[in-house]
Amino acid sequence: MVNVLVNGIGTIGKRVAHAVLLQDDMSLSGVCDASPNSIVKTNLVEGPLAGVDFFVSDSSFKKNFVGSGLKVKGTMADILKKVDIVIDCTPAGVEAKYKLLYKKKGVKMIFQGGGDKSLSPISFNAVVNYDKSFGVESVRVVSCNTTSLVRTIYPLMRSFGVDYVNASLVRRAVDPWDCKEGPINSIVPVLSVPSHHALDVQEVIPSLNIITQSVKVPSTLAHVHMVHASLRKNSTTESVKELWECTSRVKVLDGFKSTGDLIEHFRDIGRLRYDMPEVVVFGESVKVIGRELYWTHAVHSESIIVPENIDAVRSMCRLEKDGFKSIIKTDKSLRI
Amino acid sequence: MVNVLVNGIGTIGKRVAHAVLLQDDMSLSGVCDASPNSIVKTNLVEGPLAGVDFFVSDSSFKKNFVGSGLKVKGTMADILKKVDIVIDCTPAGVEAKYKLLYKKKGVKMIFQGGGDKSLSPISFNAVVNYDKSFGVESVRVVSCNTTSLVRTIYPLMRSFGVDYVNASLVRRAVDPWDCKEGPINSIVPVLSVPSHHALDVQEVIPSLNIITQSVKVPSTLAHVHMVHASLRKNSTTESVKELWECTSRVKVLDGFKSTGDLIEHFRDIGRLRYDMPEVVVFGESVKVIGRELYWTHAVHSESIIVPENIDAVRSMCRLEKDGFKSIIKTDKSLRI
Numbered sequence: 001m002v003n004v005l006v007n008g009i010g011t012i013g014k015r016v017a018h019a020v021l022l023q024d025d026m027s028l029s030g031v032c033d034a035s036p037n038s039i040v041k042t043n044l045v046e047g048p049l050a051g052v053d054f055f056v057s058d059s060s061f062k063k064n065f066v067g068s069g070l071k072v073k074g075t076m077a078d079i080l081k082k083v084d085i086v087i088d089c090t091p092a093g094v095e096a097k098y099k100l101l102y103k104k105k106g107v108k109m110i111f112q113g114g115g116d117k118s119l120s121p122i123s124f125n126a127v128v129n130y131d132k133s134f135g136v137e138s139v140r141v142v143s144c145n146t147t148s149l150v151r152t153i154y155p156l157m158r159s160f161g162v163d164y165v166n167a168s169l170v171r172r173a174v175d176p177w178d179c180k181e182g183p184i185n186s187i188v189p190v191l192s193v194p195s196h197h198a199l200d201v202q203e204v205i206p207s208l209n210i211i212t213q214s215v216k217v218p219s220t221l222a223h224v225h226m227v228h229a230s231l232r233k234n235s236t237t238e239s240v241k242e243l244w245e246c247t248s249r250v251k252v253l254d255g256f257k258s259t260g261d262l263i264e265h266f267r268d269i270g271r272l273r274y275d276m277p278e279v280v281v282f283g284e285s286v287k288v289i290g291r292e293l294y295w296t297h298a299v300h301s302e303s304i305i306v307p308e309n310i311d312a313v314r315s316m317c318r319l320e321k322d323g324f325k326s327i328i329k330t331d332k333s334l335r336i
Numbered sequence: 337m338v339n340v341l342v343n344g345i346g347t348i349g350k351r352v353a354h355a356v357l358l359q360d361d362m363s364l365s366g367v368c369d370a371s372p373n374s375i376v377k378t379n380l381v382e383g384p385l386a387g388v389d390f391f392v393s394d395s396s397f398k399k400n401f402v403g404s405g406l407k408v409k410g411t412m413a414d415i416l417k418k419v420d421i422v423i424d425c426t427p428a429g430v431e432a433k434y435k436l437l438y439k440k441k442g443v444k445m446i447f448q449g450g451g452d453k454s455l456s457p458i459s460f461n462a463v464v465n466y467d468k469s470f471g472v473e474s475v476r477v478v479s480c481n482t483t484s485l486v487r488t489i490y491p492l493m494r495s496f497g498v499d500y501v502n503a504s505l506v507r508r509a510v511d512p513w514d515c516k517e518g519p520i521n522s523i524v525p526v527l528s529v530p531s532h533h534a535l536d537v538q539e540v541i542p543s544l545n546i547i548t549q550s551v552k553v554p555s556t557l558a559h560v561h562m563v564h565a566s567l568r569k570n571s572t573t574e575s576v577k578e579l580w581e582c583t584s585r586v587k588v589l590d591g592f593k594s595t596g597d598l599i600e601h602f603r604d605i606g607r608l609r610y611d612m613p614e615v616v617v618f619g620e621s622v623k624v625i626g627r628e629l630y631w632t633h634a635v636h637s638e639s640i641i642v643p644e645n646i647d648a649v650r651s652m653c654r655l656e657k658d659g660f661k662s663i664i665k666t667d668k669s670l671r672i
Binding site: 166168170172183185186187188189191192193194211213214215217218219220221222223224226228257258259260261282284285287289292294295296298 | 504527528529595596597618620623634
């Protein structure tokens with residue numbers, strides 16, 4: 001049994017902590033945060049983290065919790081002594097400070113894709129480099145966009161070979177709960193070519209020739225990627241769909257017209273928070289013309305990297321040697 | 337002097353009618369519509385069409401105007417006798433009915449890109465096929481998306497050669513005044529590959545190898561296209577930008593981050609209705625890597641095809657044999 005701590009109970013942290021609770025080979029030692037905001041309180045009092053021990057990330061934050069109604073068991077420094085691995089889900093830019101503490105306490109560390117690449121030498125994806133992460137001290141689970149591209153493209157590389165990929169990313173702007181940021185009405189392009197997303201994918205698959213362009217739009221539900229891959233072997237629309245249908249964490253769905261009706265599907269089937277950790281390919285959008293493959297998929301940024309975090313724990317803590325066994329175990333526990 | 341009638345005073349018609357008023361070789365015989373809605377009344381009473389003769393598109397619509405305060409000079413059938421050419425800006429699907437009347441009255445006809453391809457055998461763009469339209473009876477001015485792609489790609493074909501183009505279209509959903517349609521929060525992909533936009537471009541440039549993918553997003557300001565063109569000759573980022581900088585109706589603008597600050601530019605420089613009939617390339621987005629060219633441009637759907645309509649009149653009515661002279665004349669009159 002591996003003892004896991006989650007630092008940062010925001011969009012990612014609250015989901016990852018819950019996912020840890022669902023594993024039979026991991027124990028959630030506790031969760032940490034800096035302030036008793038509505039997300040922290042909801043999840044620890046009435047939500048799926050009710051009963052989990054709470055620690056302040058830093059002793060200087062103790063005063064924030066006076067009168068909050070949240071019971072603080074201690075500081076992160078205290079609990080880290082009893083922890084094997086910490087999953088850092090603090091806001092981008094903040095992790096570097098905590099990294100020093102994690103190292104000092106000798107715990108393994110998982111960072112998220114929003115953070116700087118320098119946080120860890122390994123950019124983790126469960127399918128591509130589970131082996132490489134086996135027993136290591138730290139990984140950075142790559143971002144939602146990167147994860148979706150790696151999941152769809154990597155099986156294509158193995159089955160058909162891929163000459164190059166051009167992907168156009170249409171990114172929802174913010175999390176649904178976030179009322180601070182825009183845009184309200186604008187379309188906001190990333191002006192550098194490639195956008196950083198191509199470089200992120202190459203952190204996981206260095207041999208892949210990929211260019212990305214990207215815009216941000218006034219939507220909160222999910223990103224949409226329009227992708228073109230030039231394949232090395234002949235294929236058909238059907239064979240590509242079949243390949244993805246038997247690929248873990250890729251879901252091909254027909255009959256959906258938008259991110260709106262897609263999310264409604266996940267509400268209707270009763271997923272907690274309507275989470276969609278699979279990358280969902282719009283079935284009708286898949287088209288092979290000659291050796292050129294086109295498709296459009298949707299990416300639920302809030303949840304897509306949750307299962308990857310669980311697999312990262314399993315690999316780093318030597319709980320399971322075979323990456324595919326870990327993926328199957330994780331997916332079963334999360335009912336993916 | 338050519339006598340022009342504009343049928344349909346909506347988003348396109350009100351702009352095209354005003355543009356006709358600004359030409360010294362055309363006379364606006366009148367404008368027609370079916371109902372005294374707020375756009376029709378604003379433009380004919382206080383707006384740029386004040387003083388222009390108004391006719392009901394069909395006598396059955398006369399009753400709509402009783403008590404409206406708008407003076408109806410007669411029916412379209414009456415005025416068509418004195419008209420050389422009609423620019424049809426009625427809603428898509430409605431034009432077919434009027435086409436019968438235009439033909440019966442022997443007037444030349446211009447249709448818009450939203451209408452069916454069968455309306456006319458010629459898909460018009462001023463740069464590509466002005467000559468082909470010389471003296472003809474009808475053309476269909478292609479849509480905003482098509483126009484922007486043709487304007488940017490055609491000069492590339494002539495200067496560098498183009499092997500193929502992949503364009504990802506991020507379309508604003510509706511006109512700013514339109515409160516009926518969505519989406520509010522969804523991203524809505526076109527599931528067929530290619531989306532119809534590639535076929536539309538090929539109506540103008542049949543030899544072009546182009547694939548388009550497309551989504552609709554909750555924005556009203558302008559479309560944004562992320563484009564990749566594979567060039568046949570070596571080029572540089574600078575040479576492509578220089579080419580576009582001396583291309584009519586293409587504007588390369590540096591220092592803009594979104595469709596929002598782009599439109600603010602056109603508000604600040606005092607353009608009527610902040611119109612942007614140029615396709616605007618985000619300067620920093622232009623990038624040549626090997627023979628691959630990438631760029632992002634913005635398309636003001638409301639106004640981009642206005643100058644094309646004016647050139648179409650000039651070509652069809654044999655007012656000017658040289659397409660480039662017509663373009664210069666039009667652009668000067670519209671202060672483009």
